[in-house]
Amino acid sequence: MTKPDQAPQKGGRRGGGKGDRVMVPPAEFRSYYGRPVVKAPVWTHDIAAYFFTGGLAAGSALVAAGADLTKRPALRTTGRLTALAAIVASTYFLVVDLGRPSRFLNMLRVAKPTSPMSMGTWVFSGFSAAAGLAAVAEAAPYLPRRGALGLAARALPTAGRAGGLAAAALAPAMATYTAVLISDTATPAWHAAYPRLPFVFAGSALASGGAAGLIGAPTAQAGPARTLAVAGAALELAATHGVEHRMGLLSEPYRTGRAGKLLRAARVLTAAGAVGALLGSRSRTVSALAGGALLAGSLATRLGVFEAGKASAEDPKYTVVPQRERLGSL
Template sequence: MSTPYSPDQQPHTPSMAQRGYALPSTPGAGQRPDEPIVITPAEGEVDSLETTTEAASAPKRAEPARQRHLAGVSNLADTAGRRASRLSAAAKKKSGGLGRGRSKRKQSAPAQTPGIGVYQPPIQPSPVPSRPDSAQTPRRRRKGQREDIMVPPVKFSSYYGRNIVKPAPWKSEIPSYLYLGGLAAGSALVAAGGEMTGRTQLQRNSRLIALAALGGSTGALVKDLGKPSRFLNMLRTVKLTSPMSIGSWILSGFGAFSAVAAFSEVMHYVLPEDVPGAAFWPVGDRMASLGAGAFAAPLAAYTSVLLSDTATPTWHGAYRQMPFVFVGSALAAAGGAAMAVTDPSETAPARRMAVGGAILEYGAFELMERALGVCAEPLHDDKPDVFLRTAKAMTLGGAALAAVGGGRRPLAVAAGLALNIGSALTRFGIFEAGMISARDPKYTVLPQRERLEQRRRDAELAGRSGATTSGSV
């Protein structure tokens, strides 16, 4: 077993040239610079090469670890140098093609000696400057600063452009039904008053007006429903929580008594006076008048409940004042109709009822407009505003004519027409305003916020009053 040599006592190893190898100085034709160089021994030197290899194998096995380490580092340096050279040439080629005004001619890579490379460390990207600490940390709201200052103005919109409240699928038949129903109810009251006071002409005309208006109202309702069987289906049950169900029964009861009263008026002119049972005729006549009058007031108010019981903002917000508006309008229309077709000598009660109904309608409408708040804006929109302004002028003008010149037939006819036009336009104006409020989400959201804020203030006030009471005790 041989002892390993120290670094200072290593044996002399002949060089490659001394051993007879042919070392090419430059790469051959068709050979790339980074290809490995094949070293071939000279002719006639194969025996010496084998001898030299066997002689050098023993000291190579005893080569120190430091020499092997240096050889490995040299190989790594050569590989890294060649790789860095290729990357540098590619980068120069790319930058030369992108710059404006630069030459697009390819630049030749620097020649390198085969097998020998210059190590170039890879280019490290420059570090991105970090954000300041003030930008990384979230901003804190200053003490006492209001959050709503940064909130943009509210722009009301709805989900996918749809309405928050679906507008009622009603058309002009419904306001016509409301007007004719109120006219029928008011005319029944005028007929009942004429029957009790002995005004036969006023009684007869008012009964016929009530029956005709009832027929027109029922026809408009059936047209809106689509077919008569749907109206009959509503009479199969009685649902106290449904205005439509209750209204259908009110309309049916009023229609029955009004038909009997009108039939009685016709029979007075058809049947002879000595017909059997003529003594009981006045009793039946009185019962028909009282029955129609009993259903007249609910019928006039029911038409307003039909609107205010919906989710439409303007209609629902006026559920306290709208019944008075509709009842006053019905009285004014019925009084005006009686004045237009009856001799002025018998229309004194009708004139007073027309004037009183107009005053009630005007006062209740003003209170309704104030109570609605923001939901009163649709009343002043284009179409409703025209309707309601004209209705107010016609109603007040008709009432003034009835009060001043109701005893004269031409003025009484003009007053009656003006009152009926005003009553009809009031229904149409309120109807159109409700449809507008249903299409705009503003009139649904703002009243809800106002109610929530009012409840919060009431709760705070109740809490303060409770604390004050407990403290005093």
């Protein structure tokens, strides 16, 4: 008789009669009642869009501050207004996810340094106020020069510069806190990527902010935006490559399925945008096309990272196998 967990051995016994060979079927990674081991993120694609608009706001604020200090008014205006528009969009996506604005306000009742969510709320609030002030200052030339409005018109440029510099100081945290936030979850593909995701998001933010400058400013003033866009694209491509290939099994969700398609598209768009930015230093049309490609690549990167996290939470093997490997290495 063959034991239930054994199969008949062909050709008799092996190794001098050491017993039947045990044939173990390949492991199937299942959980109770077919449920995933960890709970999938409850966030919708509104949060993925929030990742993109937050990065765009941060990158644009950096471009605007640099343009202000180097006396490039058209690039400064483009950066400030893009940052404001991105902040408004971010607020919308955040409120849609939370359900009602009061929930965001409630998070401001506490400042908890160990909580990425709490710190992110304060960073977002401070950045929004500073970027908003800088954007409002762009209205100064259109205000009357007499009376109370005249006083405001004279004070706004100084206030706008202060707000722009404050927004630029907060921009690195604004660009990367969402990466820290998702890395702090139990979602396998996000948690494993915690050393690299902030660099992915930072590069994406720089590329998108520079891209907005390439689209909105004349080529004569777009030099800093061009440099920032190319540097951001290089950082984004390098960091994303690490996420896709240097995390063992947990890199797989970034290369397969919907996430893989999005990240491959992002790679092509970002690389094409960076090349176009370099070649379009004398062409407004080429610069604008390069900027559009960089913006699309940045959005695809954020969506790809979001989809990879969801896919890794839904498949139990991405939780079980790494845990077994860690236990086996002890």
